[in-house]
Amino acid sequence: MWIFKDGYYKIEIENVEIKVSTKLIDENLITYDTWLNQTHSDKIYIIENIENIPKGNLDGDGIILKVKNLKARVKTADCYPVIILDIKNQIGGIFHIGWRGSYLRILEKAIKIFLNKFNSKNLIVIFGPGICSNCYEVKENLFSYFPREYFKYKNGKLFLDLLTYNLDILKSYGINDIILPFSCTYENPILYSYRRGESSRIYTILEIK
């Protein structure tokens, strides 16, 4: 489960560490080894060889690590950082998922890589903080991207439930070992939120030790 420690929200499962930065952390002090130029795509990189580690300049929205002692970073503010773990095979993936990534079903693409390429069983999926369905106001143009069941009107405003949309993808693959966000970025004042007009980002970092 998520714990709050030293200015980070953290999860440790066996030798896997996931940490999510807050406003209490100076972003210049956060270290990581590989990261993405996030483009709201479904492009996923797989790093299996420590000799040839891509640093930045990766246009895409997912990194799967099959190497140890390498920190992979995703930046968000209202979009969801999502981690997929195959503890037995020591493989972890980290993904940036907003509405476009959800529409492109990047999570399904990632699950298929774990199942087909790595023959994973018993996947664990962890959602970091993102904007919740009570706060994520959208325009009706998104009706052409998602089924109506994921929308609701409240006081004449329209809201989209991206979390449930992605949870339903996981359920369709029989994945039930899921850790949910510890809070909503728009509601938690120590997390950065794009919708609150903040330009800094939350750093979510995955490392297999």
Ligand SMILES: [Zn+2]
């Ligand atoms: Zn909220």
